[in-house]
Amino acid sequence: MDRNLRRDRAGARESAGPRLTQAVVATASLLSALDLFIVNIAFPSIRDSFHGASNQSLSWVLSAYSIAFAAFMVPGGRMGDRFGRRRLFRTGLIVFLTSSAACALSPDVVWLVAARAFKGLGAALMIPSSLALLLTAYPPDAHKRAIGTWAAIASIGAAAGPILGGLLVHLDWRLIFLINVPVGLPAAWLSRRIGETEAGCSQMPDLLGSASFATGTACIVAAISYSTDWGVYSWRLGILAGGGVALLLVFVRRCLTSPSPALDLRVFRSRPFSLSVAGMLLFYIGFAMSILGGTMYLTQVWRWDPTVAGLAYVVGPAIAGLSSMAAGRARLSPRELILVGCGSFAVASLYWLFNLRDDSQYLLGFLPGSVCSGIAVGTAQAGFLAGGTASLSPREYSAGSGILNTSRQVGGALGVAALVSITGTATSSSDYRLAFIVIACTSLGAGLCAMGLNARGGNGNGKTEASGSAS
Numbered sequence: 001m002d003r004n005l006r007r008d009r010a011g012a013r014e015s016a017g018p019r020l021t022q023a024v025v026a027t028a029s030l031l032s033a034l035d036l037f038i039v040n041i042a043f044p045s046i047r048d049s050f051h052g053a054s055n056q057s058l059s060w061v062l063s064a065y066s067i068a069f070a071a072f073m074v075p076g077g078r079m080g081d082r083f084g085r086r087r088l089f090r091t092g093l094i095v096f097l098t099s100s101a102a103c104a105l106s107p108d109v110v111w112l113v114a115a116r117a118f119k120g121l122g123a124a125l126m127i128p129s130s131l132a133l134l135l136t137a138y139p140p141d142a143h144k145r146a147i148g149t150w151a152a153i154a155s156i157g158a159a160a161g162p163i164l165g166g167l168l169v170h171l172d173w174r175l176i177f178l179i180n181v182p183v184g185l186p187a188a189w190l191s192r193r194i195g196e197t198e199a200g201c202s203q204m205p206d207l208l209g210s211a212s213f214a215t216g217t218a219c220i221v222a223a224i225s226y227s228t229d230w231g232v233y234s235w236r237l238g239i240l241a242g243g244g245v246a247l248l249l250v251f252v253r254r255c256l257t258s259p260s261p262a263l264d265l266r267v268f269r270s271r272p273f274s275l276s277v278a279g280m281l282l283f284y285i286g287f288a289m290s291i292l293g294g295t296m297y298l299t300q301v302w303r304w305d306p307t308v309a310g311l312a313y314v315v316g317p318a319i320a321g322l323s324s325m326a327a328g329r330a331r332l333s334p335r336e337l338i339l340v341g342c343g344s345f346a347v348a349s350l351y352w353l354f355n356l357r358d359d360s361q362y363l364l365g366f367l368p369g370s371v372c373s374g375i376a377v378g379t380a381q382a383g384f385l386a387g388g389t390a391s392l393s394p395r396e397y398s399a400g401s402g403i404l405n406t407s408r409q410v411g412g413a414l415g416v417a418a419l420v421s422i423t424g425t426a427t428s429s430s431d432y433r434l435a436f437i438v439i440a441c442t443s444l445g446a447g448l449c450a451m452g453l454n455a456r457g458g459n460g461n462g463k464t465e466a467s468g469s470a471s
Helices: 002-015 018-049 060-083 085-104 109-137 140-171 180-193 207-225 235-257 265-269 271-301 306-313 315-329 334-355 362-390 394-423 429-450
Strands: none
Touching: 018 060, 018 085, 018 109, 018 140, 018 180, 018 271, 018 306, 060 085, 060 109, 060 207, 060 394, 085 109, 085 180, 109 140, 140 306, 140 315, 207 235, 207 394, 235 265, 265 271, 265 394, 271 306, 271 334, 271 362, 271 394, 271 429, 306 315, 306 362, 315 362, 334 362, 334 429, 362 394, 362 429, 394 429
């Protein structure tokens, strides 16, 4: 194994220097981070351009991407090991860029949602291989610096997303998707110079199981999204929810019986890992509700122009990036980081609940909550990743981190569905009160999950090494 890794590194350095490799994979990280915030700020403009489209139908613009990303992220990483990481990275990047162009050309909502699903598939193929290529290009003693730069660029993308999204939406919302093409094409062309890693002999992951997971999750998300319109006793809701549960059970069975499962569920034998997955899921339900709800509040209740709303919203993502880097250096256990993050998020949502009104009060109404939520995201994410993997053996790190990131994407899809179900076409601050209460409850629930982690964790001295972007 060590001989293969050394050969991969040698091939990478002969084909392209480490800096070129870092520039290429950082571009992919930037595009993925931009996508989250740039699309959220454009949500009201996209809805208004498709006459008759409801928030429920448009929510799939966000959810389709998250579900596809979640379902195929871990299989995408394993396919990179089997067929070559550069090949999968390039394939994913090309799918991502092609789907971005298809989103920009969408004639209707169905086309846009389908293109977003393929875009999520592209991200699932691209992102896992990008970090592996970066680590292969650098010697082990330079890994920490390389990962830090990679994460910092993602944080920049998250912070720039609201501003760039607001500016582009002011011209045409289709530009938020089209902008990916000129940014990503040079990276796709330069990726040819990255050395290919040696293809492995591992089996193909169970893609049918991944498809069952994606379809089942989509059914659950749809049931939540339409629960208010249809009523909780509607037969349509029952069919959707029941079908979703059945498909997820099929997925679990395939994971337990397949020789090459989509997800290795054996890692759930670790209680701290299981609690971290549950906590990550709950936390990102609230996070997704807050970022979409925040942009909708600024543009629909306060009637702010998307450009102004983007500038106003940038504080949260910027602080999230800074707090994420600070969390990686803090001498706090994963449990302590999570409790700080979840507590800050609960404070943010309750502050908004009691202080946001129909009249614009940004400095005293919106900004303090944005600061608290930014601190929350950066610290909680680092804590969940460190706490979840601390109890795993090194050979389980890949499966464990993949499942944790999958729970983050699923939480995002569920949060979007919950928000549109609660708020509908909200135009008043009172329409958001229940949403703020739900965010506080999911934050507290995530914090309770953290109480089951060891009081001191991480690398053994209480200092966590996890850090990353808030994307």
